[in-house]
Amino acid sequence: MRLQADFGREPTDEELAEEMHMPLAKVTQLRTAAIRPASLDAPLGDEAESDTLGDVVEDDHMHTPYEDLEDKTVTKMLHNMLDHINPRESAILRYRFGLDDGGESRTLEEVGKKFGVTRERVRQIQNIALGRLKRMINRIEDFEDHH
Known part of the structure; x- marks a missing residue:
C-alpha cells in the first residue's frame, strides 16, 4: 500500500522485487498465486439464465x-x-x-x-x-x- 501511495499507481513487479529484496520471479509467482480463481458456475452475464464459464469451456468429448x-x-x-x-x-x-x-x-x-x-x-x-x-x-x- 505504501508503494502505491508513493507512486500514485499500482507498483510493477520489478518495483516490488526491489523494495522487498526478492527475485523478480518470486514476486511474479506470488502475484499469480494471489489471483482469485473464477468459479465455473458463476454466470457470465447479468441475467440469471445466462451461460456460465463452465458452459463455455466444457469439453463435449470428455468422458465422465x-x-x-x-x-x-x-x-x-x-x-x-x-x-x-x-x-x-x-x-x-x-x-x-x-x-x-x-x-x-x-x-x-x-x-x-x-x-x-x-x-x-x-x-x-x-x-x-x-x-x-x-x-x-x-x-x-x-x-x-x-x-
Whole structure:
C-alpha cells in the first residue's frame, strides 16, 4: 500500500522485487498465486439464465468417470468372451478390430495375410465368431431377465 501511495499507481513487479529484496520471479509467482480463481458456475452475464464459464469451456468429448468405468467393464467382458470361443476365431477378431494392440483395426486383406487365408475367408470366420459372441450376449441377457 505504501508503494502505491508513493507512486500514485499500482507498483510493477520489478518495483516490488526491489523494495522487498526478492527475485523478480518470486514476486511474479506470488502475484499469480494471489489471483482469485473464477468459479465455473458463476454466470457470465447479468441475467440469471445466462451461460456460465463452465458452459463455455466444457469439453463435449470428455468422458465422465461413469462412462470410463462402463467402457472398461464392457472391454473386460468382451475379452473374457473372446477367451471362450475358438482360439483362431478369437485371434482373428482381436487382430481385425485392434482389441489387443492399442486399438488399431486392420482390413480383411491385412488379417488374411497374417493368418494365411483369403480376405473372404477372414470375413466368413469373422461373421461366425461375431455370431458366437452375439449368442453369448443373448444368453447373458436372458439369464439377467429371469433372475
